[in-house]
Amino acid sequence: MNKNIFAGLALACAVAAPLTAHSATVTVDGDFADWGIQNNGTAAGWTPNADVLFTVEDQSGTYLNPGWGGQAYDAEALYLSWQTKADGQTYLNIGLITGHNPDTATVGDSYGRGDFAIDFGGDGSWDFGILTADRTTTLRQGDVVATTNANWGTGLWSGPGVYDPANSSYVTNVNGGADVGNATLAVSASFTNMGTLGGTHWFYELEIPVSVFGTHWQGASPSETFNIQWTMLCANDIILLDPSAATIPEPASLALALGGLGLLGLARRRKQ
Numbered sequence: 001m002n003k004n005i006f007a008g009l010a011l012a013c014a015v016a017a018p019l020t021a022h023s024a025t026v027t028v029d030g031d032f033a034d035w036g037i038q039n040n041g042t043a044a045g046w047t048p049n050a051d052v053l054f055t056v057e058d059q060s061g062t063y064l065n066p067g068w069g070g071q072a073y074d075a076e077a078l079y080l081s082w083q084t085k086a087d088g089q090t091y092l093n094i095g096l097i098t099g100h101n102p103d104t105a106t107v108g109d110s111y112g113r114g115d116f117a118i119d120f121g122g123d124g125s126w127d128f129g130i131l132t133a134d135r136t137t138t139l140r141q142g143d144v145v146a147t148t149n150a151n152w153g154t155g156l157w158s159g160p161g162v163y164d165p166a167n168s169s170y171v172t173n174v175n176g177g178a179d180v181g182n183a184t185l186a187v188s189a190s191f192t193n194m195g196t197l198g199g200t201h202w203f204y205e206l207e208i209p210v211s212v213f214g215t216h217w218q219g220a221s222p223s224e225t226f227n228i229q230w231t232m233l234c235a236n237d238i239i240l241l242d243p244s245a246a247t248i249p250e251p252a253s254l255a256l257a258l259g260g261l262g263l264l265g266l267a268r269r270r271k272q
Helices: 003-016 210-216 251-271
Strands: 053-056 075-084 090-098 116-120 128-130 143-146 152-154 157-159 171-174 178-182 184-187 202-209 226-230 239-241
Touching: 053 239, 075 226, 075 239, 090 210, 090 226, 116 210, 178 210, 202 210
Parallel strands: none
Antiparallel strands: 053 075, 075 090, 090 202, 116 128, 116 226, 128 143, 143 178, 152 171, 184 202, 226 239
């Protein structure tokens, strides 16, 4: 056998192999211990288990991004994992640590909690929202809703530091769309000693059956790249997790692997 063909086939199969990382075992109970997160007063406490994707934006001061608000409006860390359970179904798990009190009312200069937004394909179109609160008589906390950008409320800013609610494009909460399923949601009690900057925090934990995403997620792994975002209703601080495209098998990779198998068969026939 031609060794160069074999090496190329091995690489193609490695690229197209089902994703096994990011499969942490998570129980949705508002406790982040199973994520590997620790509120131990150190910067290392933010870092989860090795099989969890995450971003941390712990910061001090009143300016956040794109607005202001300090600790009370600080979205500090976002975590992502998925797992296939004994029932054979795959579930997407999301964790969020924020300094924003989930019981904050929307009144005057006070703004409540927003919904999680997912953009499959990374094209700027928010395809799904996971509701953290009741939004209408039919769109309730825990619902997974298929959306377009027109189905989202927006924040107070049209750009970093630019107060312009009428022209904001920063999505915050779902106000329309098609209910496609349900997520399990748990929110912790307040806790302290997170990171080195102190302050009071809360932890959101979600589990979503990936079947609600349709063709965007086939089998145990996503079919395409995607972004997950969360912010509060004013969008004073936006946190976004953009998993690297390298962690997600693309359809082209599968075609490459199949092409490699074809080359291998051709090489054998020629040798015979």
